[in-house]
Amino acid sequence: MAYRETERTQEKMARKKRDIIKAAREIFAEKGYQGTSMKALAQKAKIATGTVYLYFSNKEVLMSSIVDEMFRELLTIIKNEREKYCDGFDKLQASMDACFRVFMKEKTMARIFLVQVPGVNSTFQKKLHQIENELVLWTQKDLEELKAEGRLPEKDTLVSALAFVGSFRQVLFHYLMEGEPQDLETAYIDLKKYNLRGLGHGHES
Template identity: 40%
Template sequence: MVYRRTKKVDQKIEARLQAIMQAAREEFARNGFYGTSVKDIARRAGVGIGTIYLYLRNKEALFTALVNEAYEMVLERIARARKNATGGRQKLQVSMEAALAVLQENRDLARVMLVQSPAGHPAVAEQLYDLLRRLTKLVEEDVLEGIQRKELPPQDAHVAALAFVGTFYQVVISWLKDGIPADLTAAGKELVAYNLRGLGYRLEGDLGND
């Protein structure tokens, strides 16, 4: 006789996995990769160590799963925001606002992804580089669109994109490490405006803007 899991059993398994993942976020965010043990995660999740190994084979697999979750969350939110955006300027604005909103809503996960990961796990540092590269590529495409529409002056779109993404990265790191700015999404609006002006867009309220 083949045993089939019931919906209730599936829900229990999923709830336990989510508890483990949440505990791992908090432990890794606080102590980093090397400073966290499976025992720490199990204690925080309220499960036995053996239970964790039923879901993921080791601490590294759990850490990598968290980072992948964070990356996918950021990219999915950006893709959703860009669906209804028209023109390079609007795409730039909604993309960065979406990314900052995800990080603000998931601060522990952001700390794991951007602060603890690169310092404690070289393979994950490469994943971070890939995420920044993909964001830079999006910005470069938007800048080129702005140039083609003659909304922006001629410029090196790749260099401009690197600078654009770089300013966001530095602000996010300051927020995570020093708590400055206190409200990331509010500061993000100012940062978006700053970068749009840097590219050559004239915003409402700028001197000489009709």
């Protein structure tokens, strides 16, 4: 009985935590981290100010939770997608496809990642950079594999990986800010072509 109670309680608590994170994501995406007061955040979540502190010990921890959660979400999806492929170029494309789809589906996440959090606080700065780095590293690993197979002309895989990720980042960011390019799907295909050519993939076949 007591066990059930605890189980239900924990479930409830987890749900509340998610509710708060959801509200926080939205308002942070809209107003930014510094631009959001804990009072406003609580109002968005339709709870009292103090209640937030029952679930997150302070504002920074809340934000960190959000970033960590997004990190996990993103990497899990990408990992799952990658596992479906063996070929280096396919894995590379799968990663980008997954990443793209996640950001398109959850614009809130994209806004926080690309627009709101950078520059606010060195803690988050580093965290975000770490996430971006993770993507770069995966890309670089794929490129190294391809290079080992003699399928890439380029020597410095770091530069290529950064260029690869950076170009996607820029298109996404531009889209979030301007709503352009309108047909993101087509743009995305062009972008892939651009990068594959950049990597020297065109010469392969």
